[in-house]
Amino acid sequence: MTATTPDLAAGPGASEALPVLQLRGIWKTYSTGTVHVHALRGVDLDVHAGEYVAIMGPSGSGKSTLMNVIGCLDVPTAGQYVLDGEDVAHLSDNALADIRNQRIGFVFQQFNLLPTQSAWRNVELPLWYARVKASERKQRALDALARVGLAERAHHKPGELSGGQQQRVAIARALVTDPALILADEPTGNLDSISTADVLGLLDELHAAGRTIVLITHEAEVAARAQRVVHVFDGGIAGIDEKAATP
Template sequence: MTDPIPVLQLRNVWKTYASGAVQVHALRGVDLDVHAGEYVAIMGPSGSGKSTLMNIIGCLDVASAGQYVLDGEDVARMSDNDLADIRNERIGFVFQQFNLLPSQQAWRNVELPLWYARVRSAERRQRALDSLARVGLADRAHHRPNQLSGGQQQRVAIARALVTDPALILADEPTGNLDSVSTEDVLGLLDELHAAGRTIVLITHEQEVAERAQRIVRVFDGRIADLAVGAAS
């Protein structure tokens, strides 16, 4: 049974951009709740507002109006420094491009959020190694990205997302650069994390990927078009 208090709560969220004299409404009064332990996929065509919604959920951008509460914190009222702390500690990001430092070993890549959080060296290393073990890469801790397959690199990225024990895993097209075998590998890992109680929001344009989630949120013209039940529910 899900927690009655959402991990993520958007209320009447608007995002407006100025394009010359024209006001462009990327989001138009979005309401969305994601509860602890839920696995939610967000879908939408190009220009739908899907990417803008992802940026606001990830605290990479701020709403023009409305309320966003993440893990009990009113994000809309935070300073830039506070938002940076939220991104580093409360949200685990997984991106399409992996975003790994090519010169650094896997465990060094995984420890980065802890380094920014000023965690001591010995604890950083142990937590990074534990996180790699969690994603099945204990034996690849000292490999650099170019020594790993695409699927393994994405597993390193997921280990990095997990290392701070965040309230939310935010995965933006995490299988977009992977072949079919690696895609299944990464989606299987997300399934395992969900089964272990992790809260996951997945951004994707692929229906088959979205159907792994419990719930599919469709965005169209800056609004939530519907809340569909996924195949994994």
């Protein structure tokens, strides 16, 4: 656990040569008194630009902890995490908040939309926090909604949209800052089969357009859409399934 890891962000021009996401020797330990629980045990993982990777694992496997570390929602106990060329493993809370807002686009199971605000107002929120001027915020929000096929629903509130449409709004919000990484946590967990197919089709389109996507799921059928499936068990990576390259 205390072994040193190479400086993944070192050297001039290193960021251009690095994967978008690079984990080395990541441990996460929770301690209560004399009890120490190792939720992650020396995880190594690379995700390259334009890849679509699914992370799967049963309850208690460390899958959610890994998602929280990747999303800069939690910090590792040990190890190095380089995101988009920057070592983020030990940044301050304020710096991590900036990373979450600008470099990671989140898509959650619960949508996390403001019910009293229109679709475009929900989409513009990351830009508001980034202090982008109002006219640019609105245009970028409308463009993002058009990208996910909801241009005509820009002024509707979440309660006026179907579950699949609400998740599309959430995906538009994730895209609006042009992040290095889209991180989707069980994005189809609250959707029916038709809406699930709709949202997964959109993720396929985003991947085909060059977006880097990491998807957290417990469903094998959902994970099968990705290029690679990373299996997590007992806090470590138990195996990786890769699709054959299309000729």
